Every structure is written in structure tokens, then in C-alpha cells.
Amino acid sequence: MTRRIPLRIVAMACTCVALPASAKDYGRPGAVFPVIEADLLSVIQQRLTAMKASGEIDRANRQLAERTAAKVRRPAAVSGIVTAKQERRWTFDPTITVGQDLRDGRGRVIVAAGMRVNPLDTVPLRQKLVFLDGDDAAQVAWAMRNTTALDAKLILVNGSPFALMKAAQRRFYFDQQGTLTRRLEIRAVPALVEQQGRALLVRELVVSKAKGDRG
Incomplete structure (x- = not known):
């Protein structure tokens, strides 16, 4: 007679049988190092020290x-x-409309928003403004002949004001970034600006090497 083995015993035996593992070579593991970030300030300091030592700074x-x-x-x-190749003249009205209330140190309104103000009413243009190219000898000579330090300010749009001051013993200014010429719509030099009533008369003039012409 064949003896039957209970199913639960068969199941337990199956679980105890070691199944063959699939073998795979992943190579030899390498060394592992911690990640260390350099201190940025230290790097900068080292760089500056090296630059100072080398004279680079x-x-x-x-x-x-x-x-x-x-x-x-x-x-x-x-x-x-x-x-300037031809003469041109026009008037410039410096009047502005105030965008917001202007107050004094105590908070009192001295100019109300929307009010139109002409700066010439309080600060008149006491000296003519002469715009010129400092590298153009004819323009410089014309300005020196026809103006004085008391009646005009010489403003360059090109050239070296310091070199001219040393040579002419007179103060020269420079229209930095074209602020004034752009505002006055000057496109050619020499140009002469002087007050005429409550406006400014602007003239672009043609000059030559001839002496005596005061424009």
C-alpha cells in the first residue's frame, strides 16, 4: 500500500529548498569619499591674496x-x-507743468499740482550759453573773440575742457551725455543761447577763421 504524504508537508519542504541564484559580476566596488564644498569666501580670499602678491591688484x-x-x-x-553749415534760430519756452504739489520744509504747498511755472521768472539766464566743438580751432577762436568770462559760459560737446582751460586760461564746461543740447534741440555747433523775455533764443551759427564777427 502506497502511503500518501500530506500536502502541507510538501509545501513546507518546497519552501526550505534553496533556489539557485543568478550570478552576475558587478565589478569591484570603488572607494567612497565624502562630498566637501570649498568655502566660497575662502576661495575669494585666497585669490585676492595671490593677486596682491603678484601685483595684479x-x-x-x-x-x-x-x-x-x-x-x-x-x-x-x-x-x-x-x-553748423547754415544758420538756424528758434525760441525755446522752458515753462513746465508741475505734476504734483511742491511743499516747503513745513509741508506747506508752495506750487500746486497742475500749475505752469517758468524758471526764468525766478532764475534768469544772466550769461549766454555757447556750445562748441573743442577740437575745432575756428569755433574755439570765435568763442574766445566774441565772448568774455563774465557774459558767457563756454560748453563743449566734444574735446578736452581741461586742455582748453590750460591753454586759454578760461573756464570751459562740458555737456555731459548731451543733456542740455538734447533739451534745447541743438543739432549743430557753434550754438548760442540767450534769454529773450520769458523764453530762450537759440541760434546755430556758421563761423569762419575771419576775425571780428560777434555773431
Whole structure:
């Protein structure tokens, strides 16, 4: 007689049988190192120390100073300004409309919003403004012949004001970034600006090497 083995015993035996594992070579594991980030400030400090030791910082400072001094001695020329080939004249009204109330130190309204104000009513233009190209000898000579330090301010749109001050022993200004010429709509030089009533008379003039013409 064949003896029957209970099913639960068969099941338990199956669970105890070790199944063959699939073998795969993943290679030899490498060394593992911790991730360390350099301190940014330390890196910067080390770089600055190296630059100072090599003289690189001193060279950079000298170059910056030289570039700055060069721009002061000779500012960038105002773009779009040419030498006048024909005379042109017009009037410029400096009146502005105040956008918001202007108050004094105590908070009192001295100029109300919407009010129209002409600066010439309180600050008249006591000296003529002469705009010229400092690299044009004819324009410089014309300005020196026809104006004095008391009656006019000489404003360059190109050239070196310091070089001219040294040569002419007279103060020269520069229209930085074309602020004034753009506002007055000046497109050519020499140009003469003087007060006429409550407006400014602006003239672009043609000059030559001839002496004596006061424009």
C-alpha cells in the first residue's frame, strides 16, 4: 500500500529548498569619499591674496585710475552734433507743468499740482550759453573773440575742457551725455543761447577763421 504524504508537508519542504541564484559580476566596488564644498569666501580670499602678491591688484587699480582720469580730461563726445553749415534760430519756452504739489520744509504747498511755472521768472539766464566743438580751432577762436568770462559760459560737446582751460586760461564746461543740447534741440555747433523775455533764443551759427564777427 502506497502511503500518501500530506500536502502541507510538501509545501513546507518546497519552501526550505534553496533556489539557485543568478550570478552576475558587478565589478569591484570603488572607494567612497565624502562630498566637501570649498568655502566660497575662502576661495575669494585666497585669490585676492595671490593677486596682491603678484601685483595684479595694483596694476588693475592703476589702470582703473588712468581710465577714469582720461574720461574726466576728455569726456565722450555728444553724439549727433555736427558743425553748423547754415544758420538756424528758434525760441525755446522752458515753462513746465508741475505734476504734483511742491511743499516747503513745513509741508506747506508752495506750487500746486497742475500749475505752469517758468524758471526764468525766478532764475534768469544772466550769461549766454555757447556750445562748441573743442577740437575745432575756428569755433574755439570765435568763442574766445566774441565772448568774455563774465557774459558767457563756454560748453563743449566734444574735446578736452581741461586742455582748453590750460591753454586759454578760461573756464570751459562740458555737456555731459548731451543733456542740455538734447533739451534745447541743438543739432549743430557753434550754438548760442540767450534769454529773450520769458523764453530762450537759440541760434546755430556758421563761423569762419575771419576775425571780428560777434555773431
